[in-house]
Amino acid sequence: MNIENMGANSPFIALNDDAVSIPLPPAVLEAIHLRKYFPLRQFKLSGPRKVVHAAEDTSLALYPGRALALVGESGSGKTTMARMLARLYEPTSGTILFRGEPVKGNGRNALKDYHHHVQLVFQDPFSSLNPVHDVRYHLKRPLRLHGHARTATEETEEILALLNRVSLSPAEQFIRKFPHQLSGGQRQRVAIARALAAKPEVLLADEPVSMLDVSIRLDVLNLLLRLKDEEQLALLFITHDIASARYFAEDTLVMYAGQTVEGGPSEEVIQRPRHPYTQLLISAAPDPDRLGPDGKGSVTLPARGEIPSLINPPGGCRFHPRCPHAMPVCSERFPKRTELGGGHWAHCFLYGDGEANPASYKPIAVTPSRSSEGRGKGESGNHASPEVEIQGNAALPSDVSAEG
Numbered sequence: 001m002n003i004e005n006m007g008a009n010s011p012f013i014a015l016n017d018d019a020v021s022i023p024l025p026p027a028v029l030e031a032i033h034l035r036k037y038f039p040l041r042q043f044k045l046s047g048p049r050k051v052v053h054a055a056e057d058t059s060l061a062l063y064p065g066r067a068l069a070l071v072g073e074s075g076s077g078k079t080t081m082a083r084m085l086a087r088l089y090e091p092t093s094g095t096i097l098f099r100g101e102p103v104k105g106n107g108r109n110a111l112k113d114y115h116h117h118v119q120l121v122f123q124d125p126f127s128s129l130n131p132v133h134d135v136r137y138h139l140k141r142p143l144r145l146h147g148h149a150r151t152a153t154e155e156t157e158e159i160l161a162l163l164n165r166v167s168l169s170p171a172e173q174f175i176r177k178f179p180h181q182l183s184g185g186q187r188q189r190v191a192i193a194r195a196l197a198a199k200p201e202v203l204l205a206d207e208p209v210s211m212l213d214v215s216i217r218l219d220v221l222n223l224l225l226r227l228k229d230e231e232q233l234a235l236l237f238i239t240h241d242i243a244s245a246r247y248f249a250e251d252t253l254v255m256y257a258g259q260t261v262e263g264g265p266s267e268e269v270i271q272r273p274r275h276p277y278t279q280l281l282i283s284a285a286p287d288p289d290r291l292g293p294d295g296k297g298s299v300t301l302p303a304r305g306e307i308p309s310l311i312n313p314p315g316g317c318r319f320h321p322r323c324p325h326a327m328p329v330c331s332e333r334f335p336k337r338t339e340l341g342g343g344h345w346a347h348c349f350l351y352g353d354g355e356a357n358p359a360s361y362k363p364i365a366v367t368p369s370r371s372s373e374g375r376g377k378g379e380s381g382n383h384a385s386p387e388v389e390i391q392g393n394a395a396l397p398s399d400v401s402a403e404g
């Protein structure tokens with residue numbers, strides 16, 4: 001199925017500023033117009049049923065050997081998306097495609113087959129392991145369930161191999177340890193090994209390092225990247241920290257209050273953010289590569305207010321009550337996806353309303369930055385970003401550092 005115009009990330013790898021691109025292999029997993037409404041418990045019998053509009057018409061695609069970062073503030077719907085993709089939540093509407101075919105069936109066997117291919121790593125390594133069982137128990141269950149170990153010898157060999165793959169060595173020592181004998185980073189490695197035990201093609205990692213000590217986050221992220229490359233895993237990497245997306249994911253998708261607002265190659269989205277919400281996120285996640293030509297730069301995106309309630313979300317573009325560029329049309333309807341060139345797209349009336357031809361957009365004021373020097377207007381479309389300057393001084397994502 002063709003996912004263009006569905007809000008998914010680009011099916012092309014952008015190679016350089018001249019938008020040379022090569023086609024990607026077919027997507028392994030796709031979300032097509034997924035929507036999730038959670039009904040609220042109500043004591044009144046009459047009146048309309050209230051729901052939380054957690055994800056609205058959201059599409060994405062995951063490719064072998066490639067990571068997609070899903071970024072947004074708390075409550076933007078990231079975990080809801082991951083849980084729908086893992087089939088832990090039934091979508092209110094929309095379709096999930098695995099290798100181009102709609103996934104069907106909610107029975108035990110159908111879900112077991114699906115989880116053979118698609119695995120979720122949870123945010124909290126402390127609650128995701130059972131404290132009364134050792135590492136062997138946690139790893140042997142998925143090996144047996146998915147038919148990857150039939151004898152005790154095979155089981156031990158597979159478990160030791162899994163522990164080595166997640167760099168828990170000497171593996172012979174870790175196999176008998178209980179969760180309370182492991183550090184947070186070691187537990188998350190066991191959780192990753194448990195997901196790998198199914199031999200999946202897709203790994204959904206929901207903020208896999210956010211509960212770990214800052215000193216070990218980079219190690220665990222690098223482990224995920226190594227596994228993605230070595231095993232050609234399609235990786236969904238959920239994070240609050242948009243700066244880390246640039247380092248750890250080829251593509252980035254930005255969500256705000258249940259709506260996907262911008263996406264494309266991470267380098268494009270993060271170096272040249274177009275949607276005012278993405279600019280706001282980036283302004284809060286400093287990066288030295290985005291310093292202005294004077295070496296200083298200043299963050300000036302005066303977003304007002306807070307994330308809206310998803311029980312009664314604002315109409316149209318849900319960012320409009322906070323957006324410094326909001327226009328009357330913004331509260332009337334959600335803008336269609338506008339292609340910005342090089343696989344970069346946005347849902348924002350500042351750049352049009354779904355037109356495919358960038359030349360038709362009206363440029364607005366732009367402050368040049370070092371990263372945009374030398375890029376002619378035509379190189380990634382004729383768009384100019386709303387005025388925003390970014391400053392920063394961190395070489396690594398704001399909440400990540402190398403182990404000392």
Ligand SMILES: Nc1ncnc2c1ncn2[C@@H]1O[C@H](COP(=O)(O)OP(=O)(O)OP(=O)(O)O)[C@@H](O)[C@H]1O
Pocket residue numbers: 038052053054072073074075076077078079080081240310
């Ligand atoms: N099971 C549920 N029942 C009702 N509402 C829910 C449920 N799960 C999530 N929500 C609501 O859906 C919205 C999106 O939640 P979600 O957990 O997907 O956000 P998130 O982007 O993962 O946030 P965080 O970064 O804090 O993890 C929130 O308003 C949340 O309260």
Ligand code: SF4
Pocket residue numbers: 275276277317318319320321323324325326327330335347348349350
């Ligand atoms: S659509 Fe309107 S309100 Fe939404 S981000 Fe764009 S300008 Fe702002």
Ligand SMILES: [Mg+2]
Pocket residue numbers: 078079080206
């Ligand atoms: Mg979450």
